[in-house]
Amino acid sequence: MENTYYRRIFNGCLFLVPALLLCTKNFSIGAILILLLTATWYLIKEKRNYTLDKIDWMVIIILSAYFIANIPIYLSDMETTRYFKGASRYLFIIPIYFFIRHIVTETTTPRKYLDWGIVVGAVGTIVIAIYQFYVKGMPRVDGYLYSINFGYLSCSLAFLALTLANSSHIKKILWLSFLLCCFATILTLTRGAIFAIPILIIFSVIFQSKQNKCKNIFKTILIMLVFFWGMYAYSAQFKERINFTVTEFHRILSGDVADAESSGGRIQLWYAATQSFIKSPLIGQTYAQREETIRQLYQEGKISDWPISVKRAHAHNQYFEMLASNGVLGIFAIIALIFTPLCFFLKHISKSTHALTGFVFVLGFSIFCLTEVPLEQNLISSFYGFVLAVLINFTRNDLDNIQDSET
Template sequence: MSLIARFICLAWFFAGLTFAISVGMPGGYNIGGALIFLSSIGLIFIKPKWALLNKQDRLLFWTFFSFAISMFIAVAMDSMSIRELDKPSRFLVVLPVLVLLLNVTNRKEWLWYSVLFGAIFAFSMALHERVVLGDRRSGVGINEIMFGNTAMLLGLLSFAGAIYFYSQKRYAWMWLSIIGGFAGIGGSVLSGTRGGWVGLPFIGLFLFWQCRDLLGRKLLLSVFSVVILSLVTVVAVPQTGVQKRVNDAVSDITKYLDGSRRATSVGVRFDLWKSSVLIVKQAPIFGVGASQITPLRKELAADNLISKASSRFGHAHNEYFDALAKRGIVGLVFLLMVYLVPLKLFLNKLKEHKTDWRIRSYAIAGALIPMGYIDFSLTQGMLSHNIGVVMYAFPVVYFWAALRWAEREALEEEPMV
């Protein structure tokens, strides 16, 4: 086997590495993505079977491609710096990775091992910062919000892994995955990132609903009770900081509504969202462009329509409002497309495969990624950060390719008629 072929065969290991060190070490998320992209260059030296890409694969491919091109056009229209192309370019970089993983030797189970390791690693580092270093919020060298949301995502994916291992009666790995699930949520708690907590009950209900037939009523009720008890404990114990963060949010909202103080964490976000609605009225179809956002916010602050504290931000701290103000209705449509098309693809697979848990587990994990980002994007510009783009585009492709491999295996095992 040639050196190039050996490197290509490590593709699934590199995919797993993306999760394993994503937030446990600063910049870790870039390493796995960079290595798997380099291995995808090997497609030049082999003959990929393009026939392996079905209609759904192509839909995912063109969705990511279209979103990237829409962002490139927005940057060009706004005369922004070429460096603004860096983040959306990841949606193009991941496309050969999709083709590669649909062709390369299957090692898809490495994804399950990697997400639980990544979640536990992230929690360990966050705990070290809070307990040993005495930091108020954990971030492990990156933005605390991005760290917390990514840790939450790793935890949710670990729970999907637990479902997979339970269905395969591999109970040791199941328990490790459960630990990884709670570790990921724990990392989010230690980061103090409230935005990720909002959607947790809804995503949890999705998980329970999808695996109700696998677990059975009695076990499902037991698991549900343990989860509720764990969440109540986390909120009740002051040392976790959850109670304080929730109380602070309630206080901020009250102060904003009664007008006594607008320059709070929540108040600034409300003003940023309000300013986005006011700004987009000037150019509703294509938006005003990223370069105009800060000057326009300063004008709104001068007119006392928003607080001065809000006027210094170039992002709305909400992906949807930000897309609307900068790129108009067209930009918002492309953003929704990049979230909803992958979600729909994975949900369709859940409907298609009602009993095969080797396939359903990967579909559940895949659906959790856009579901998580839809939630996270309510209070943070996830795709405005390198880690946010990488930990969305690449994991969606990884789990989609894994799901497609699982379908092939199931088809091969069907008895001949």
């Protein structure tokens, strides 16, 4: 009876996190907080002697590496706790992971709550997007977030829907949810999220199609080309964004990096981040030191004056940001946070639908990290950690199911 009570709380939060993700202001974090308090209470009350296996240790490393990597640079600075802004969220997911681990068995995986949560989240997302873009006339949809973060989360929600569809009892509704979230993503005009869509679709098709892979990939590419051509032809904002991108890349290839307002600025920040790493390779530089590095590079004529205006020398790239602020420790942290779960899911992708979902989900964020620092943002870091905890547990249950059937 008591275990059923805990399951109901988990089922409710599993529904609410994706359902409230983009159509409310951080309400999904509230659902995660409720689950955290419940998990903490459960683990303290039960006081069982848990035996940690390899997957448990892997999850602990994944969710704690970013926080640990920030400790040295914080001790060097001691002026702001911002270094732990996103990193602390992953630590809070650890008890949630173990809570899910012990109350959800292979026979009670609550997939229907996750599936319907994604559907409701997709509807809420597209309502917000259409209202802001077509009714209010906003140039870029941002919901209750910055447009870039809205784009990343909308895209990730889309591919949760797509990759879970084939094993769901509401397959067609999830496919529709995928399309709605993709359209919402495009309305944000977030290039990092829009360019990720065709890449993630191709990987989804490759791993989901057991037969006629080349044929299915060709069809998928053809459909995407027609779709993007239609958007380019009939959406003035989308056309302007694409033309702006083409112009920027042309200037970069011509050597006029400083004249490429957005992409060129990012490249200069990435260059500055590498210089910060060279100056302090072990633990990275503090925000003040990184800003000083940028000023020195400007005085030496190596970059334009635009990067000087960027607060905390924000690199607009997760990899370069961690390289500059965390040094070698940042490299280990990004391997733990991105590439370790990516390899875990890839290893089991032929045996588990949830492993496929996890692989595409993490792959999406590995692409998002090229143009921003999403894993530091409060809502994104909470959502990313929560979904990892859920999908790793669901994948484990799939593997246990297969093992039980073979014995």
